[in-house]
Amino acid sequence: MDRLSVFSGNAHRKLAEDICTHLGIPLGDALVSRFSDGEVRVKINENVRGKDVFIVQPTCPPTNDNLMELLIMIDALKRASAKRITAVIPYYGYARQDRKDQPRVPITAKLVANLLTVAGADRVLTMDLHAGQIQGFFDIPVDNLYAINVFIGFLKEMNIPDLTIVSPDVGGIKMARSYAKKMGAGLAIVDKRRISPDQAEAMNILGEVKDRNLVIIDDIIATGGSLIEAVNALKKAGAKDIYAMITHGVLAGNALEKIENSKLKMLFVSDTIPQKEHPKVRVISVASLLAEAIKRIHWEVSISCLFDQVVR
Ligand code: R5P
Numbered sequence: 001m002d003r004l005s006v007f008s009g010n011a012h013r014k015l016a017e018d019i020c021t022h023l024g025i026p027l028g029d030a031l032v033s034r035f036s037d038g039e040v041r042v043k044i045n046e047n048v049r050g051k052d053v054f055i056v057q058p059t060c061p062p063t064n065d066n067l068m069e070l071l072i073m074i075d076a077l078k079r080a081s082a083k084r085i086t087a088v089i090p091y092y093g094y095a096r097q098d099r100k101d102q103p104r105v106p107i108t109a110k111l112v113a114n115l116l117t118v119a120g121a122d123r124v125l126t127m128d129l130h131a132g133q134i135q136g137f138f139d140i141p142v143d144n145l146y147a148i149n150v151f152i153g154f155l156k157e158m159n160i161p162d163l164t165i166v167s168p169d170v171g172g173i174k175m176a177r178s179y180a181k182k183m184g185a186g187l188a189i190v191d192k193r194r195i196s197p198d199q200a201e202a203m204n205i206l207g208e209v210k211d212r213n214l215v216i217i218d219d220i221i222a223t224g225g226s227l228i229e230a231v232n233a234l235k236k237a238g239a240k241d242i243y244a245m246i247t248h249g250v251l252a253g254n255a256l257e258k259i260e261n262s263k264l265k266m267l268f269v270s271d272t273i274p275q276k277e278h279p280k281v282r283v284i285s286v287a288s289l290l291a292e293a294i295k296r297i298h299w300e301v302s303i304s305c306l307f308d309q310v311v312r
Helices: 013-023 061-078 108-119 132-137 148-156 170-183 223-237 255-260 289-301
Strands: 004-008 030-034 039-046 051-056 084-089 123-127 142-145 163-166 186-198 197-205 213-221 242-249 266-270 280-284
Touching: 004 013, 004 030, 004 148, 004 289, 013 051, 013 223, 013 289, 030 061, 039 061, 051 061, 051 289, 061 084, 061 108, 061 213, 061 266, 084 289, 108 132, 123 289, 142 266, 148 170, 148 242, 148 266, 148 280, 148 289, 163 170, 170 213, 186 223, 197 223, 223 255
Parallel strands: 004 051, 051 084, 084 123, 123 142, 163 186, 163 213, 213 242, 242 266, 266 280
Antiparallel strands: 030 039, 186 197
């Protein structure tokens, strides 16, 4: 492990430290701050020549600052002769801008992939990409881990009776089905319509939810609009307790307030993004899963066993 180094920007230092604890190595020493004019200032304070380097930096809000720090860190490490640089991006920002679904809009997820590659990243390690196809935006290897591998243990421990798993939109059916199959639970789908980037509307519910306890599975909660719309529609349809397990808790604007005032019993999110404490939000750490993947990438052994829980 002496050829392995892990560095962090300012996006989520705690996650990087937790990963290092699992790996049994100290976090790499680097200065990542700002010049007086606001430009990003990076200095790697230790020798990385010939090393296998991992930079932990989710591109969560402030997205542009975190992305720029990551790009500049990659550049610094490359120029310091690191042998291989893996960008560990537990939450890949801009992922929802992944196709040209209206005239004259960018595909920013692809632009970010280009920026990372040009900066000098050799590989990417990420989790629950909004669309698996984003892997194809890169011409370098991308490992996309799944939070289900950690979440499913918690769900089993909760031992919820009369359980049905719910996908809040058609895009999430595949993952929701994986949970339902692993839990031996029913499956329901909310037919969601997006009115604007910040507003969603639940249209119909497919599947049986009356008198059932529900767990809504999703990859991202941003404004909370999709989740709250789904909770309201499911309650109206006669659901009992409703929980949500969502990998990336962006929780922008007044999302926490919306959750607090909603009929949702508890929101489970992972720590791919730093979280504030809240009585209705429980954070489940994915640090051990990321550490295991880093270890396996470093040793150049298969990581496919880390995908075991996903029913393809
Ligand atoms: C949509 O396809 C995603 O899976 C999430 O449902 C969506 O991004 C959540 O966004 P918001 O919380 O703003 O409704």
